Amino acid sequence: MKSTKLAIPYIIWIFIFTIVPVFLLINYAFSTNTGSFTIDNFSRFFSPLYIGILMRSFYMAFWSTIICFIIAYPVAYILSTKEFKNRNVLILLFIVPMWMNFLVRTYAWLFILGNNGVLNIFLGFLGFPQIRLLFTDAAVLIGLVYTFLPFMIFPIYSSLSKIDYKIVEGAQDLGANSFYVMLKIIFPLSLPGIASGLTMVFMPAVATFLVSNILGGGGYMLIGNLIEQQFMIVGNRHFGSAISLILLALILVFNMLISTLIREEETN
Amino acid sequence: MKLKKFYLSLILFFLYAPICVLIIYSFNANRIGNTWGGFTFHWYTQLIGDRNIMRALQNTISIGLISAGISTIIGTLAAVSINNMKKNTRKIILSVSSLPVATPDIVIGVSLMVLYVSFFRLTGGGRFGFGTLLLSHIAFSVPYVILTVLPRFKHMNGYIYEAALDLGANPVQAFIKAVVPQLIPGIVTGFLLAFTMSIDDFIVSFFTTGGGVSNLSLIIFSMARRGVNPTINALSTIMFIAVMLLLFIINLRDTRKIKGDLT
Numbered sequence: 001m002k003s004t005k006l007a008i009p010y011i012i013w014i015f016i017f018t019i020v021p022v023f024l025l026i027n028y029a030f031s032t033n034t035g036s037f038t039i040d041n042f043s044r045f046f047s048p049l050y051i052g053i054l055m056r057s058f059y060m061a062f063w064s065t066i067i068c069f070i071i072a073y074p075v076a077y078i079l080s081t082k083e084f085k086n087r088n089v090l091i092l093l094f095i096v097p098m099w100m101n102f103l104v105r106t107y108a109w110l111f112i113l114g115n116n117g118v119l120n121i122f123l124g125f126l127g128f129p130q131i132r133l134l135f136t137d138a139a140v141l142i143g144l145v146y147t148f149l150p151f152m153i154f155p156i157y158s159s160l161s162k163i164d165y166k167i168v169e170g171a172q173d174l175g176a177n178s179f180y181v182m183l184k185i186i187f188p189l190s191l192p193g194i195a196s197g198l199t200m201v202f203m204p205a206v207a208t209f210l211v212s213n214i215l216g217g218g219g220y221m222l223i224g225n226l227i228e229q230q231f232m233i234v235g236n237r238h239f240g241s242a243i244s245l246i247l248l249a250l251i252l253v254f255n256m257l258i259s260t261l262i263r264e265e266e267t268n
Numbered sequence: 269m270k271l272k273k274f275y276l277s278l279i280l281f282f283l284y285a286p287i288c289v290l291i292i293y294s295f296n297a298n299r300i301g302n303t304w305g306g307f308t309f310h311w312y313t314q315l316i317g318d319r320n321i322m323r324a325l326q327n328t329i330s331i332g333l334i335s336a337g338i339s340t341i342i343g344t345l346a347a348v349s350i351n352n353m354k355k356n357t358r359k360i361i362l363s364v365s366s367l368p369v370a371t372p373d374i375v376i377g378v379s380l381m382v383l384y385v386s387f388f389r390l391t392g393g394g395r396f397g398f399g400t401l402l403l404s405h406i407a408f409s410v411p412y413v414i415l416t417v418l419p420r421f422k423h424m425n426g427y428i429y430e431a432a433l434d435l436g437a438n439p440v441q442a443f444i445k446a447v448v449p450q451l452i453p454g455i456v457t458g459f460l461l462a463f464t465m466s467i468d469d470f471i472v473s474f475f476t477t478g479g480g481v482s483n484l485s486l487i488i489f490s491m492a493r494r495g496v497n498p499t500i501n502a503l504s505t506i507m508f509i510a511v512m513l514l515l516f517i518i519n520l521r522d523t524r525k526i527k528g529d530l531t
Contacts (some may be wrong), residue, residue, distance in 0.1 A: 004349040004350075004352050004353055004357075005349065006345040006346070006348050006349040007345065007346045007348075007349035007350060007353075007361070009342055009345060009346075010342050010343070010345065010346030010349075010410065010414075011346075011361070013342055013407075013410065014361075014364055014365065014410075016383075017380070017383070017403070017407040018364060018367055018368060018407075019364070020383060021379035021380055021382060021383040022379060024379065024382045024383055024386050025375075025378070025379050025382055028382055071279060074275060075275070075276065075279055078272045078275065078276060079276075083269065083272065090276070093280055094279075094280070094283070096512065097283040097284060097287060099508070099511045099512055099515050100287055100504075100508050100511070101468055101470070101484075101485060101488075101504065101507055101508070101511070102468065102470060103470045103485050103488055103489060103492075104290070104488065104500075104504040104507065104508070105286060105287070107290075107488065107492045107496075107500065107504070108286035108287060108289060108290040108504075109286055110492075110496050111286070111289045111290065111293055111496065112285065112286055112289055114496075118285075118289055146282070146283075146286070149279075149283070203370075203372055204372060204373070206372075207372030207373070207374050207375070208374075209374060209471075210470065210471065210489075214492060224372075224374050227374055227378060228374070228474075231378050231381060231475065232475075237381075237382060237385070240378060241378070241382065244374075244375050244378050244379070247372070247375065248371065248372075248375055251372065255370075
């Protein structure tokens with residue numbers, strides 16, 4: 001069975017559905033309605049309005065990634081310590097929410113964060129004043145953290161559970177206290193997991209348009225909403241393609257940055 | 269230990285609270301507001317009576333089944349030959365395959381949209397709808413099928429195909445009767461994975477549909493834009509249970525497979 005001919009349908013397939021679309025996107029981004037070459041679609045992006053939207057997307061993605069990391073690291077650590085007898089059930093409990101449709105999970109927060117939502121009912125019950133959360137930055141941030149938290153927990157968990165506990169025990173025998181063990185052994189060894197967690201949360205968070213659309217309200221603009229607007233409402237595919245390429249390039253740079261940072265940290 | 273338990277419970281509460289609230293409200297007789305108006309199945313019966321939702325359900329299931337079927341065939345054939353490739357070609361093919369995995373969904377969605385627009389312009393015909401939706405779902409599923417089938421080769425005897433040929437089978441017979449059965453666990457898991465991904469997708473569908481063709485995700489989105497609607501809760505509850513059942517089947521197969529490998 002040395003034939004590689006069976007891959008031909010697939011190679012044609014990825015050519016048409018992966019490679020050609022990327023080139024079409026580039027072609028659209030560098031052309032006008034009439035088909036002549038232009039870089040206007042890119043220069044148009046560098047106005048305070050669009051740069052502001054870009055900065056806001058990065059700001060939201062940055063904070064949701066940080067918050068995910070702070071919440072997820074202890075979870076991953078506790079799950080990896082094998083302290084709980086029914087650990088597999090526990091891990092499954094963290095996986096199941098991901099099986100709910102992504103759109104539905106975001107929609108569900110409307111019932112909690114709304115002005116008459118569960119949270120405000122609860123606050124009122126305790127005698128606190130109501131808070132307006134829905135259609136604010138906070139609501140979008142909560143939605144992002146909620147959606148992408150598992151993407152941070154599981155990569156860190158898998159690198160933590162690969163750590164050889166003899167190293168930890170060795171350090172303890174040599175007199176390291178638990179804080180020192182955490183800082184000098186466990187944390188550095190979990191860096192690959194942290195790196196993939198950071199990229200797996202940051203990438204979809206910076207490109208989101210669904211969470212911001214549902215929890216941020218109609219006027220809420222992130223880079224994903226801008227792309228959606230250009231393609232679906234304004235109908236300017238040229239500008240939309242240029243924004244998509246800029247987003248793609250920035251994500252690429254971010255991923256490279258993370259992986260070099262982590263590699264440097266590891267060699268130290 | 270107590271602190272750890274408390275922390276895990278807190279995070280699990282955060283993860284499950286929205287889902288529980290959603291499911292509870294699907295049985296709430298009050299349409300608007302968050303007060304409890306009594307238990308009802310009204311939204312479930314309304315769901316079954318809603319023509320648009322039922323048509324979207326049909327689309328979801330047929331696109332899910334057809335796209336999973338086609339991507340399983342393409343993916344399995346590709347996995348077989350990728351396994352036979354030289355290391356360098358293999359590396360190139362696999363890294364191109366993983367491109368869609370490393371691209372945000374919205375960019376996949378708009379790039380496919382641009383592909384169809386260009387194709388329609390070139391041929392002077394065609395419309396967005398069921399066909400474009402189906403092609404897009406196949407496009408994002410195939411890489412995942414390959415990644416599920418490929419590891420099966422480690423469990424396979426490499427000479428089984430030659431043995432079948434020696435015993436007088438022609439190449440097609442040898443492939444179908446000797447190789448495919450060895451890969452079946454991976455193929456079935458790949459199919460189920462592709463099916464779940466298809467029924468779960470919203471973003472790519474959003475950019476590649478048209479002509480009023482909807483699937484469940486799209487219809488939920490257009491309903492949610494008009495505010496909360498208990499029918500969505502009922503629909504979401506049913507979808508959640510369906511996906512949960514499917515994934516339990518996949519996981520069950522995996523654990524059984526692992527157990528089988530151990531014994």
